[in-house]
Amino acid sequence: MALSLTVNGDRVASTADPAAPLVDILREELHLTGAKPVCREGFCGACMVLIDGKPTPSCLTPAALADGCEIQTVEGLATPGQLNRIQAALDASDAVQCGMCFPGMVVSLTHLLTASPDATREDIRAALTGNICRCTGYERIIDATLLALATK
Amino acid sequence: MIPGSPMQRVPAAAHNAASSIHVAHSLANALDALSEWGSAGAVFAGGTWIMRSPIRHEPLREHYVAIGRIAELGAVRIGTDVVEIGPVVTHAALAAALADLPEFNVLAAAAGRSANPAIRAMATIGGNLATPGFAAADCVPALLCLDAEIEVAGREGRERMKLEHFLQIRSTLAPGRLVTQIVVPRSERKTAHARLPLRKAGDYPVAIVSFSVSVDAAGRVQAARIAVGSVEPVARRWERLEAALIGRQLDAEGAARTATELAEEFVGRDGVDAPAWYRVSVLPSLVRRAAAAALGA
Numbered sequence: 001m002a003l004s005l006t007v008n009g010d011r012v013a014s015t016a017d018p019a020a021p022l023v024d025i026l027r028e029e030l031h032l033t034g035a036k037p038v039c040r041e042g043f044c045g046a047c048m049v050l051i052d053g054k055p056t057p058s059c060l061t062p063a064a065l066a067d068g069c070e071i072q073t074v075e076g077l078a079t080p081g082q083l084n085r086i087q088a089a090l091d092a093s094d095a096v097q098c099g100m101c102f103p104g105m106v107v108s109l110t111h112l113l114t115a116s117p118d119a120t121r122e123d124i125r126a127a128l129t130g131n132i133c134r135c136t137g138y139e140r141i142i143d144a145t146l147l148a149l150a151t152k
Numbered sequence: 153m154i155p156g157s158p159m160q161r162v163p164a165a166a167h168n169a170a171s172s173i174h175v176a177h178s179l180a181n182a183l184d185a186l187s188e189w190g191s192a193g194a195v196f197a198g199g200t201w202i203m204r205s206p207i208r209h210e211p212l213r214e215h216y217v218a219i220g221r222i223a224e225l226g227a228v229r230i231g232t233d234v235v236e237i238g239p240v241v242t243h244a245a246l247a248a249a250l251a252d253l254p255e256f257n258v259l260a261a262a263a264g265r266s267a268n269p270a271i272r273a274m275a276t277i278g279g280n281l282a283t284p285g286f287a288a289a290d291c292v293p294a295l296l297c298l299d300a301e302i303e304v305a306g307r308e309g310r311e312r313m314k315l316e317h318f319l320q321i322r323s324t325l326a327p328g329r330l331v332t333q334i335v336v337p338r339s340e341r342k343t344a345h346a347r348l349p350l351r352k353a354g355d356y357p358v359a360i361v362s363f364s365v366s367v368d369a370a371g372r373v374q375a376a377r378i379a380v381g382s383v384e385p386v387a388r389r390w391e392r393l394e395a396a397l398i399g400r401q402l403d404a405e406g407a408a409r410t411a412t413e414l415a416e417e418f419v420g421r422d423g424v425d426a427p428a429w430y431r432v433s434v435l436p437s438l439v440r441r442a443a444a445a446a447l448g449a
Binding site: 017019041042048055061064127132 | 171172200220273
C-alpha cells in the first residue's frame, strides 16, 4: 500500500517498504539529500528532520510511522532564495564548515528558536546534545544561535 | 499527490524488509492484529532499537504492530497510592510528568537525561522494558529501585507481575501479549539516579546506579532498594548493598566504601564503549553520587 507523506508542503506517495528508514526515502526517492545517513543510530543528528514540528532522527523513523505526517527537511525551512533566521546567523558568524552535520544542526536550531525563544547558552548546548559536529567545536554555532535569538 | 519511485536499496546499510507495520488505534485492535500474526508478528516496541537491527545483523520481524498512537496506553496517572504509566509515554513526557514529585527523582532523571532530546521525544518507557538486548536502558534500574510492577495483556486477559519477574520472562512472552501499564507505588523515600556516560550527555551510560532509601528521623536507613544497570546484560538489584545500609546512618562516603567491598559480585559485560572491569570499577563512585544526591533531595 502506498504511503502518503507531506514533505516541505508537497504531498508525496511512496511504495517503500514499511520499515524503510525515512532518511532513505527522502534521499533516494525524493532526492532531498540535506539529511545525511551518517550513524544510523540516532546519535549524530545529521539526518534530523521536523516531523509534525518536532526534531526527529529520520534514520530511526520507519516509513509506516511517517505516513500522514508533515515532514520538513532542511531544504524546506526557508523561503526559496532566502535564509531563515538561524541560517543567516550561522552564515554571519562564519560557523559553517564541512556541511555533514549542518543540515541537522539547522533543523534542530530552527526548532529551538521557535520553541525556546529565551534559550540560554546552556539551553542551546542541551538542545544540541544529539547533533554532533567534528569541525567547529560548537562555540561558533552557539554564538550564532544567541545572535539569532537576539535578532527577533 | 506526487508519485514517488520505488526506493533504491542502500548497500552501505541495507535493511531487511518487514512486510507490514500495522498502526493500531486501540488496544483491542492491536491485540487482534498480534493474535492474527502469531509468532510472525511483534509489537513495534523499542522502535529506536528495532530500526538498528541491520547494524546488529539481526533480521526484522515479518509483521509489526505500532502502538504509539493508542491513547489509552499514553497517559501518566498520578494517584494517591500509585503512579500508573502507560507504555507509550515518551521519556520526555515522563520526565515532565514527574518533575514535581521528589520521591520519583530517580525516574525523572532516568527519563530526562537518557540519550538526547530528539530520542527522548520518541523513545518510550515500554520500549526500554521491551528490549532485552539493550543493557544500558536508564529506566529499567530506576523502575527496579521503585519496586515497579508490570501489567501484561493479551486477548485472554491481563496479569500483573513484579518487574524482576518480567525481566526474566520478557524474551519469551507468548505472541499476542504486550505491556499495557507500569505501576509504581508511592511512598516517603529519597531517590536518585547516577549514570556515567563517556561524554557529559548523549552517550549510553557505562554504568548506572538507581538509588531509593527511606530514613528515620535520626537519618538511619530503614529501607533501601538499589539497582545497577548497564554493568551486566540485565539490570538487577544490589541486595547485599541494600542489606548493608539498613540501620546505618546514610552517608555518601560510607556507602561508597561498602560498595567497594561488595562490587566483586558483579560480572561486567565487555562492550565497544567500555571493558567489563571498568563498568564494575566505577560502581562505588556512582553509589557515592547517588547517595549524596538522595541525601540532598
